[in-house]
Amino acid sequence: MRCKYCNYENKPGDKYCENCGASIENNMGMNDISSIPVPPPMGQEGASQPTAQNSPQQNNGYQGGYNGQPNPYGQPNGYNGQPYGQPNPYGQPNGYNGQPYGQANPYGQPNGYNGQPYGQPNPYGQPNMYGQPPFGYFNTTDESPKYVEFGEAITLFFKNYVNFKGRSTRSEFWYAFLFTFLVGLGVVFMSIFMSRTASNILSYAVDAALIVPNFSIEVRRLHDAGKSGWWIVGSILATLLMLYSTIAGLVTSLGGNIEAGSALIGLGYLIAFPICIVLIIFWCRPSEGNNKWGPPPMPPMFRR
Incomplete structure (x- = not known):
């Protein structure tokens, strides 16, 4: 019909x-x-x-x-002429991208970001920033390295007086630098009201008290940035070079040759300047991940 x-x-x-x-x-x-x-x-x-x-x-x-x-x-x-529960209209079986539900994502990777189970490291190899960090990855103690404010930075500065093996964050280092700078200004201000002998004694005493922790925190800051602490030798050489050129230039100037004295001072600072620039760049670098000097500082979002 x-x-x-x-x-x-x-x-x-x-x-x-x-x-x-x-x-x-x-x-x-x-x-x-x-x-x-x-x-x-x-x-x-x-x-x-x-x-x-x-x-x-x-x-x-x-x-x-x-x-x-x-x-x-x-x-x-x-759907599309197929019994219910069979392949979808694009010829793929049930599930996304042809996989059973809960399996691979549309790019062929298993569940989780970049093929990792949820809650594991992100695609850049660092711990995820949501939830809790992996145990032992960050420094969870009250010691260095740690993101701190001014007062806590000074506490850690003296607490790690002779610590040349650990790490220190940028906040620890630069707050300590600010502290020593302010102490130096205070010494200069007090010397105005003191005799020459007393002011010299005070200046030498402060320098002797701060020289060791200054070198130690410089070494720890280099470690935190992933650099060897032996770079501190450059800081020592630059300091000695500037000191020697200044003394030699003043002596020469007092001897009557002012131009030669000024040239010696300028030459010493000119040689020391590139060394100081390199070290400042290293000290300004962010904290590196887990390295041979210890774990990185705990991010502020995880601190309690």
Whole structure:
């Protein structure tokens, strides 16, 4: 029996067109499709009451038909002609990118960022910053290295008086530098009201008290930046060179040759200047990750 809508030749006795799903009886002149009986679902007995809502032309579902019948567009039950639960319309099986749900992400990596389980290191190899840090990765003690304010930096400065093996953050180092600078200004101010001998004694005493912790924190700052502490030899050489050139220049100037004295002072500072620049760059570098001098400082977001 030929369908008048799609011209498809159906089998004798078919009530619906196998190609387009239109009613064969309606093709033969029946106008009220609400009276057409609807077959019961597969495996069930009895039929639902015939209504216009569950007729083949008004069925529910996306390209899948209702009650096991073809939809009006000639597609079998299921999405894109496939039984429910089978591959999606793009030919992939259930799950994202062809994997069972909960498995690989769309780029072929397993669950987690960059193929790592959630809560593990991020793609740059550092611990994640959400939640708690991995045990033992950061310095969790009250010792150096630590992100600190001015007062705590001074405490750590004297607490690590002769510590040449650990690490110190930039905040520890530069607050300590500010402290020694302010102490030096205080000595100069007090020397105004003191005799020459007393002011010299005070100046030498302060220098002797601060020289060792200054060198130790410079070494620890180099370690924290991932540099060898032996770079401090450059600081010592630069200091001695500037001191020697200053003394030699003053002696020469007092001897009557002011130009030669000024030249000696300028030459000493000119040689020491590049060494100081290199060291300042190293001291300004951020803290490195876990290295042979110990763990990095605990980030402030993890501190309690």
